[in-house]
Amino acid sequence: MLIREIYSTQRCLRRKEQIEGMVNVIQEHGYIINPIILFKCSDGKCHVVDGHHRLTAYFASGKEVLDGNEYVLLEGEICRKPRIMKMSEFFKQHGFVV
Numbered sequence: 001m002l003i004r005e006i007y008s009t010q011r012c013l014r015r016k017e018q019i020e021g022m023v024n025v026i027q028e029h030g031y032i033i034n035p036i037i038l039f040k041c042s043d044g045k046c047h048v049v050d051g052h053h054r055l056t057a058y059f060a061s062g063k064e065v066l067d068g069n070e071y072v073l074l075e076g077e078i079c080r081k082p083r084i085m086k087m088s089e090f091f092k093q094h095g096f097v098v
Helices: 016-029 052-060 087-093
Strands: 036-040 046-050 071-075
Touching: 016 052, 036 052, 052 087
Parallel strands: 036 071
Antiparallel strands: 036 046
């Protein structure tokens, strides 16, 4: 799953200070135990249901693609959360180089 093509469903990181610790865990263990929850709508676009901080940490650690064990993909017809922006824009907004 290409990280920068996923859509954010929130405008900001509520606890940006957590990212550094998460990046350290990823660098030490290769992944974060709790997977990111993504939702794929009938139009084929995916957005984050739960895990904006984790996804940002993966990106900040240098990953561009999520491995299958790093996320859970739910699928459905209706997107219940609004798509705010692509994660690439979300990262730029929060000072992470894209």
